Amino acid sequence: MDHGILESIERRRPSIIGLLAALVRADSANPPGDTRKVAELIADRLREASIDFQVLADEIRKPNVIARLGSGRPELLFTSHMDTVPTGNLKTWRHDPFGAEVVGTRMYGRGAADAKASLVAMIAALEVLSTALPLRGTLTLTAVSDEEVGGVKGTEYLVDRGLLTPDHVVVGEITENRLAAAEKGVLWLRLVTHGRAAHGSTPWAGSNAISHMLRLLGALEQRVGGRLAGMRHALVPPPSLSIGTIRGGVATNVVPDWCEATLDRRTLPSESIPEALAEIERVVAEMQREDPSLQADVDVLQTGPPIETPLDAPLVRAAQEVAGDLQLPSEVVGYHQASDGRFFAERGVPTILFGPGDPEVAHTPDESVDLNDVIIAARFYALLGLRLMREG
Numbered sequence: 001m002d003h004g005i006l007e008s009i010e011r012r013r014p015s016i017i018g019l020l021a022a023l024v025r026a027d028s029a030n031p032p033g034d035t036r037k038v039a040e041l042i043a044d045r046l047r048e049a050s051i052d053f054q055v056l057a058d059e060i061r062k063p064n065v066i067a068r069l070g071s072g073r074p075e076l077l078f079t080s081h082m083d084t085v086p087t088g089n090l091k092t093w094r095h096d097p098f099g100a101e102v103v104g105t106r107m108y109g110r111g112a113a114d115a116k117a118s119l120v121a122m123i124a125a126l127e128v129l130s131t132a133l134p135l136r137g138t139l140t141l142t143a144v145s146d147e148e149v150g151g152v153k154g155t156e157y158l159v160d161r162g163l164l165t166p167d168h169v170v171v172g173e174i175t176e177n178r179l180a181a182a183e184k185g186v187l188w189l190r191l192v193t194h195g196r197a198a199h200g201s202t203p204w205a206g207s208n209a210i211s212h213m214l215r216l217l218g219a220l221e222q223r224v225g226g227r228l229a230g231m232r233h234a235l236v237p238p239p240s241l242s243i244g245t246i247r248g249g250v251a252t253n254v255v256p257d258w259c260e261a262t263l264d265r266r267t268l269p270s271e272s273i274p275e276a277l278a279e280i281e282r283v284v285a286e287m288q289r290e291d292p293s294l295q296a297d298v299d300v301l302q303t304g305p306p307i308e309t310p311l312d313a314p315l316v317r318a319a320q321e322v323a324g325d326l327q328l329p330s331e332v333v334g335y336h337q338a339s340d341g342r343f344f345a346e347r348g349v350p351t352i353l354f355g356p357g358d359p360e361v362a363h364t365p366d367e368s369v370d371l372n373d374v375i376i377a378a379r380f381y382a383l384l385g386l387r388l389m390r391e392g
Helices: 003-011 013-025 036-048 112-129 155-160 209-228 273-290 314-325 371-389
Strands: 053-057 063-070 075-081 106-108 138-144 168-171 180-183 185-194 240-248 258-267 295-304 333-335 351-353 368-370
Touching (some): 003 112, 003 371, 013 106, 013 112, 036 053, 036 112, 063 112, 063 155, 075 371, 112 138, 112 368, 168 314, 168 371, 185 209, 209 240, 209 258, 273 295, 314 351, 314 371, 368 371
Parallel strands (some): 075 138, 075 168
Antiparallel strands (some): 053 063, 180 351, 185 258, 185 295, 240 258
């Protein structure tokens, strides 16, 4: 373990916490997803550290910052996101969501944990490693936009244009500083049922699209959800099917001729996204055969493949060694949510997740992070970068 790296991180503690406070005070809620202020703060910090960077955007309000140390292979990527979910009802917050208030060792605010804490820890690691040259290969950091709504303007934009081709990826996410090497896949669907409008006083003259939808959703929960309940994976939670939204009809006294619902299907790493979609489409087809009056459409809104990095991958082994050096748990766990790591995992790039923060406080009022855990994360990132990229 390089004690000089650890000492350098500790000396930076005030500036690390100061940067986190500045990022939390910069509203980057998505929607609308305007991360320009956060990107400016990060750019200022990188410029001050004399670290080369560029800012790229597919949409002006959603910039992405890319910083690099070194050149050539291997390339290690540290990545996390600048956008956050909205604050929601401000009356449910005891602390100002953009106040970055510190109570004891915890900082409160939207994005404090998810995922601005990971971002500042990664930036601190980059700063320290910029003085530890020569490194073998390239260390890249991306601070991306748009993660909370799918990553189209962020990581997906960068990857699809060939701007990121790493050999190893570390995603800064809320894992309580545990090493995660797996996450579930994501399949979001929109179901639309069609009916025939009629006056509410003579409903038999119409065909109720909401009633059709209720029967269809019930069948999906029973036939798909029931099967999923018995499935397990060693690292991630069970697969799931969740009804996210439902809307339809125009007035109480009108038989609705239209209803829409959205579904969130999470798959195990051992499952196939196309097969998960096909199963839902089969149930819809079965329901239509059972009731010819039921007309339904299925549209895919978003997909994200699962992550399952082999435990013997050099990235995982190195991360376990660093965790052990820092007296952190070294056993591998699964990440409960979804992340931008999927864009790399689906291309066969070894990907892990690690970062400060409790997943249970993400997206909730009074989101917070323990500042000591932020410093520990910075140590982890710096030592992992050194271990994977030290010259010789």
